[in-house]
Amino acid sequence: MKALRLDKYLSDLGRGTRSQVKDFIRQGRVTVNGTVVKAADRKVMPGTDVVALDGMTLDYEEFEYYMLNKPAGCVSATEDPRDPTVVGLITGSSRRDLFPVGRLDKDTEGLLLITNDGELAHRLLSPKHHVPKTYLARIDGPVTQDHIRLFQEGVNIGEERPALPADLRILKSAEHDALVELTICEGKFHQVKRMFEAVGRTVVYLKRLSMGSLLLDQDLKPGEYRNLTEEERNRLLCYKK
Numbered sequence: 001m002k003a004l005r006l007d008k009y010l011s012d013l014g015r016g017t018r019s020q021v022k023d024f025i026r027q028g029r030v031t032v033n034g035t036v037v038k039a040a041d042r043k044v045m046p047g048t049d050v051v052a053l054d055g056m057t058l059d060y061e062e063f064e065y066y067m068l069n070k071p072a073g074c075v076s077a078t079e080d081p082r083d084p085t086v087v088g089l090i091t092g093s094s095r096r097d098l099f100p101v102g103r104l105d106k107d108t109e110g111l112l113l114i115t116n117d118g119e120l121a122h123r124l125l126s127p128k129h130h131v132p133k134t135y136l137a138r139i140d141g142p143v144t145q146d147h148i149r150l151f152q153e154g155v156n157i158g159e160e161r162p163a164l165p166a167d168l169r170i171l172k173s174a175e176h177d178a179l180v181e182l183t184i185c186e187g188k189f190h191q192v193k194r195m196f197e198a199v200g201r202t203v204v205y206l207k208r209l210s211m212g213s214l215l216l217d218q219d220l221k222p223g224e225y226r227n228l229t230e231e232e233r234n235r236l237l238c239y240k241k
Contacts, residue, residue, distance in 0.1 A: 001047065001062050006030065007040040009051060013058055014094030029054050064098065065233055066090055066114040067214065071222035076103035076112065089223060090114055101125065102187055102211075110135070110208035111216040113236075114225070123239040124212060130164070130185040131212045131239070135192050138205035143170050143178040150199055151182070157194040166195065181209070212239060 004012075010021035010030070022040045024030055030037055031052045032044055044051055046060040068086055070076070075083045078099050086100050101113040101121045115121065124131050147168060154162035167183040182192060193203045209216050213235040220226065228236070 001045075003043040003045045004060075005040065006032065006037060006042045006044055006051070009044055009046070009060055010053065010058070012095065012097065013060060014096050015053055015058070024053060031055075063117040063120075064093055064095060064115060065117065065228040065236070066093075066098075066225045067217060067220065067228055067232070068100075068112045068114050068225040069216060069220040069222050070104050070109055070112045070208075072107050072109050074223075075106050076100045086112055087114060090225060092225075104208060105190065105193075105206070108206045108208065109222055110206075111211055111214065112208070113211065113214060120236065120240055124236075125187060127186060129239070132183050132185050132210075133187065133208060133212075134181060134183045134210040136207045136209055137180050137182055137192060137196070137203050139178040139180060139196060140202040140204050141177065141200075142173045142175060143168070143180050143201065144173070147199055147201075151195065155195045155198045157188070157191065157198050159188070163188065163191065163195055177204075212236065 006025060007018050007021050010016065010024070011018050015021055016024065025040050026038055028036050028038060032042065033050050046062065051058050068089060070086055073083070074089065075085055077085045078087045079085060083106065087098050090098060095116060097116040098114055099116065101115060102125055104110065104112055123129055148170070151166045151168040154165050156162045164185050169181040170178065171181060172179040184191060192206060196203050214232060217226065
């Protein structure tokens with residue numbers, strides 16, 4: 001990790017805007033290794049230098065990673081004037097640079113990664129990397145082997161090219177509804193819903209179960225979140241290599 005300006009160190013940790021933390025520094029409220037520092041551009045080394053604000057030590061982690069079980073009714077955004085956001089659910093962090101990796105529709109539930117690691121997010125979302133994503137879906141009619149074949153061939157969802165082949169697994173199918181798992185390797189707008197609409201079906205419930213190596217913790221209720229375990233984090237970070 002590189003050395004950081006003292007004001008960036010503090011603002012990254014959500015202790016205020018850059019201008020606010022500069023005021024804190026000028027007021028003598030910040031110490032580095034026990035010594036008051038009044039220069040906002042003072043370089044500090046995370047993990048080596050001990051930075052404190054008003055006597056409280058502030059540990060710095062370059063990146064944070066949270067698994068969220070997104071509830072319906074919450075939008076995948078950092079801020080929104082009308083609806084609650086997924087980032088607003090992460091109450092255990094004071095960072096201002098967290099964001100959701102990808103977007104789930106407002107009415108969709110399930111796995112969402114919240115982080116400030118832009119490089120990892122880019123790798124997970126990049127079309128050329130084809131990171132698999134698995135969804136549980138309830139459909140408004142029967143799903144058959146013909147649908148499995150159509151999804152494997154690539155469904156035309158009204159774009160220049162058909163969707164990439166997808167793996168459709170039938171968990172239950174009856175006359176009026178079906179429960180399926182669908183694994184796709186893209187992230188097009190409303191893709192799962194559009195794929196079923198293209199074969200004459202409508203998704204009435206959708207929940208994401210996995211993204212790449214990351215599996216939704218079934219102990220997390222909608223709206224709950226937790227830090228990734230070291231093993232989960234290490235598996236995900238392989239996508240950055």
